[in-house]
Amino acid sequence: MIVTLAAFLSVILLQQDSTTPLRTVAVDEAFAERAHLNVGDRLAIARRPGSEASDADSVVVGAIFRRGADPSEVARGDFKVRLHLDQLQQISGYGDRVDRFAIATTDSADIARAIERINAQAFGFRAHRSRDIAVETSRTFLVVSRFHRAIGVITIVASSVFLLCIMVLKVDERRRDIAALRLMGISRSSVAQSIVIEAALVAVLGSALGVLLGWLASLYVNAHYQEIYRTPLEFSIITGPIVAFAVSLSLVLGIAAGLAASLRLVRTPPLTLFGR
């Protein structure tokens, strides 16, 4: 069982001697870098900013840690210091209180039932499933995700029009070739099929190139934002289903564009295509 308590603390870097062994704290690496802290440095910790050193508790940096991937902390830019619970309770004036209990269950535990039992017996607090809390704290990401989906839809519409336009141009360019094929006796459906196959090939090749570009962009996006927000969170993930969706969609759009362009052409008499 882990018990945590959060409180706003002010940390002042101190140069002082102490004969009694000091308690240790762990600071996150961003804070250590900003304040030029190293393991073994002494700090004075106070509840309020601007407190005098005499009102502060002295501690020593025992560890520098890397923060976990928590979406709720992204872009906040604040620092984290971990203290022993009793020391934090004393500094913050919380007394024997905590903000939350985190409970680890066994693999076979029925979590829903455990939550129900805790809530039935608890007085003044409620148990929540970690997953539900994660959903609540990552609301920012849900909004960004909805925004990305909307941008994705606009991109798909734009790609469709672009693809249709390119196919119409490609097919238009070969009016005379198609007229010649038709005059040689090649059926309308064969001509249409050849154009559709060509469009599908273009779409598949384009989507393969797109997947490669997307993968490279994803590597860059992750490296860039992990550096900016100092988080191990993955901002862009390319999964099998995403690749399958992109390629399938591109294929469907390609076939539709090819079909639309070819139907327009095969319905025109061959001599008209020749300009006669």
Added chain:
Amino acid sequence: MRLTLAKASLVRHRSRTILAVLGVAIAAAMLLDMVMLASGMRESFRDLLMSRGFEIRLAPKWTLPFDTDATIADVAGVTEALRANPDIEAISPVMGASIHIPVGSRNVSSPMLGIDPSVQGDYEMVAGADLTRPDAIVANDYLLEQLGASVGDTLLVATGYDPQTRGYTGQRRLVVTGRARFIYGAAAQPGSAVRRETLEGMVEPEKRNRASLFMLRLREGAGTEEVRTWIAGELPKVSVISIASAIEVVDRRLSYFRQLALILGAVSLFVGFLLVTTLMTVSVNERAGEIAVMRAIGVSRAHVVQQIVLEGIAISLAGAVVGLALGLATARYLNTILSAFPGLPVAIDFFLFQPRSAWSALGLLIASGIGAGIFPAWRAASLPIAESLRREAIA
């Protein structure tokens, strides 16, 4: 003459031209949206901060206003120190607290501000009276709805609540004198305010004479940076935040959207450019014979180039006009999505239409239209006349 020929060429392949215009319109809409996104958030935030004329904010050292529970001590001393600067016209100390109001068996919580109503810059009255009495409270519609209360009702308001004992501390009866709209409040977020001395009387003694934030209005013509530097020297225990520095922080926190706008805007412009270039190149290839005839009867190279470039500009312009309407509609939709960000003030718009944005997008599109026409135009102008005519005759 050039215009007529360009128009005739575009009308000849109507469906192709319509498709190209549609493609450019979507690219233009995306470009406009991204230009709006890149600058809108910053401008909207600046307008919000400036809406009540307070150019400088003081927060506890190393914090942003209301980012933590930290407070600034000695309100009277800080106010006196600030009054020594003749450039500071008005000082508005604000104290923040959480309040708890029992409603039947429920407990409704809300943030509450302790302000001086004569200089406050946090809310606008919608109905009723401002905080003229010590026992007055103003609340926003969302909180009143949660409480099932209205103007004139008396509320039992507490500043402390222990969920284990269900006990309230710092309780006081307050009368709702008015409905207010909190300028920095998010959608679906309760908000309330009382006089600062009223709130001080409800909190523990150690929290009195402290402020979460000071807002300062400067005299006309006063230099914000000079005053900021002066305060930083006089009051080393506070962070002095000007509008420029606040925007800098927001820019840093939301840099993702600016970068996304830049990338997607560039991609949209490139797609539009590519579409027009492809269309014009195919069009020139198709009209090789026609262009050769024109050149053979004495039409100059410059004339041919101008005609092709004009066609490119015409497609870009038509696409831009359609794209403007489309872009405004999509911007509104995308803004609705992003306005659901937790804690985002209602007044903040990610996509803010400014004539400058529209002109920038239009300028970029026309430039790309000209750029897109240059390569096909150069090809058209450099066609070998005799060979092109012979090829056309054989065909």
